[in-house]
Amino acid sequence: MTSTSSSTPYVESLLLEMRWRCVSLAADLDRLETLALASDHPRLVALKKAIPILLDSQPNRAARVEMIFSDVTPPPAYRQPQPQTLNPAPQA
Amino acid sequence: MKLIDPHIHCVSRTTDDYVFMQRCGVVAVTEPAFWAGFDRSNAASFADYFRQLVDFEPARAARYGIDHYSWLCINAKEAENIALSREVIKLISPLLDHPRVLGIGEIGLNKNTRNEITIFEEQVDLAAGHNQLILIHTPHLEDKHKGTAIIVDILKNDRRITPSRVLIDHCEEHTIRLAKDAGFWCGLTIYPVTKATPQRGVDLLETYGPSNMMVNSASDWGESGPHMLIDTLLEYRRRGHSEGDAREIFYNNPCRFFGQCEKWKLKAI
Numbered sequence: 001m002t003s004t005s006s007s008t009p010y011v012e013s014l015l016l017e018m019r020w021r022c023v024s025l026a027a028d029l030d031r032l033e034t035l036a037l038a039s040d041h042p043r044l045v046a047l048k049k050a051i052p053i054l055l056d057s058q059p060n061r062a063a064r065v066e067m068i069f070s071d072v073t074p075p076p077a078y079r080q081p082q083p084q085t086l087n088p089a090p091q092a
Numbered sequence: 093m094k095l096i097d098p099h100i101h102c103v104s105r106t107t108d109d110y111v112f113m114q115r116c117g118v119v120a121v122t123e124p125a126f127w128a129g130f131d132r133s134n135a136a137s138f139a140d141y142f143r144q145l146v147d148f149e150p151a152r153a154a155r156y157g158i159d160h161y162s163w164l165c166i167n168a169k170e171a172e173n174i175a176l177s178r179e180v181i182k183l184i185s186p187l188l189d190h191p192r193v194l195g196i197g198e199i200g201l202n203k204n205t206r207n208e209i210t211i212f213e214e215q216v217d218l219a220a221g222h223n224q225l226i227l228i229h230t231p232h233l234e235d236k237h238k239g240t241a242i243i244v245d246i247l248k249n250d251r252r253i254t255p256s257r258v259l260i261d262h263c264e265e266h267t268i269r270l271a272k273d274a275g276f277w278c279g280l281t282i283y284p285v286t287k288a289t290p291q292r293g294v295d296l297l298e299t300y301g302p303s304n305m306m307v308n309s310a311s312d313w314g315e316s317g318p319h320m321l322i323d324t325l326l327e328y329r330r331r332g333h334s335e336g337d338a339r340e341i342f343y344n345n346p347c348r349f350f351g352q353c354e355k356w357k358l359k360a361i
Contacts, residue, residue: 010330010331063265064266066264066266070235070236070237071204071235071238072237073238075204075238075242076204076205078206078209078210078242
């Protein structure tokens with residue numbers, strides 16, 4: 001494969017690594033099919049939601065993928081801290 | 093080039109790692125107290141662990157020219173046991189004057205439970221009462237965003253806490269703004285599988301700038317290693333950033349944050 005005029009060694013290296021990771025991901029998906037994993041396994045469901053983001057045209061893909069993998073249920077109730085002093089003792 | 097690993101669990105590492113770090117230019121490390129990979133059965137185990145952190149490990153590191161400092165706490169995972177946690181917290185206060193102790197850490201959350209939050213708040217109270225620096229552990233994987241949000245909310249609403257004296261560690265793409273927008277220092281942990289890669293770490297440095305940012309390996313008893321710090325430095329330099337810019341992130345910023353504790357001796361260059 002030849003390089004384009006706008007490419008740099010860094011970009012070439014990055015694209016080759018992405019190619020390697022893309023093939024790895026494809027092989028991972030092939031392998032999952034052989035493992036008879038339940039189609040509603042939460043991590044698999046999340047992966048299927050995340051993969052389309054890789055090819056959409058919006059920015060911040062990594063953060064959006066991370067949020068798909070995140071627990072978004074409400075936190076447990078907790079009290080707000082009540083400051084006892086605004087002038088703590090000096091550090092030793 | 094001199095480097096600092098701001099977060100590494102040396103008690104879990106071999107002397108080969110110290111040799112490697114020394115060869116790569118690492119001149120200082122800080123080591124937060126953490127989960128040993130198993131739940132300890134009583135507070136006495138922590139007393140011994142703290143002695144290892146403040147006495148034995150600095151001496152071991154010094155043999156390789158590395159200045160070693162520590163942070164003390166009960167970690168978020170074992171904080172689920174409130175009674176044990178409170179016994180351990182009692183052990184910490186007398187050690188805060190130790191010349192190798194920089195503050196309270198790594199405190200935070202693991203599964204974001206009510207018990208964890210209770211002990212987190214009690215350790216924030218301990219830090220505030222003794223005017224200590226704080227090093228925060230944010231949860232792993234799917235628990236990270238919720239846990240980071242809870243932690244930031246608690247700290248922001250505590251008027252005793254100065255954000256510039258708190259390092260929120262293990263930030264990733266979806267959590268870094270929670271910490272950075274509130275004025276906290278941010279740690280990027282370069283660690284296989286559960287955290288960031290060197291490339292993603294440098295992406296975050298380029299997106300958010302070097303101010304109040306640090307990079308660490310958090311090397312521990314899992315698959316990890318001090319080379320992750322070096323790999324990130326190399327990735328940063330490979331993208332054309334100068335050695336001076338790298339020095340800001342990999343040496344000067346740790347000196348600036350840790351230097352808020354008078355026990356820290358290294359100065360920004």
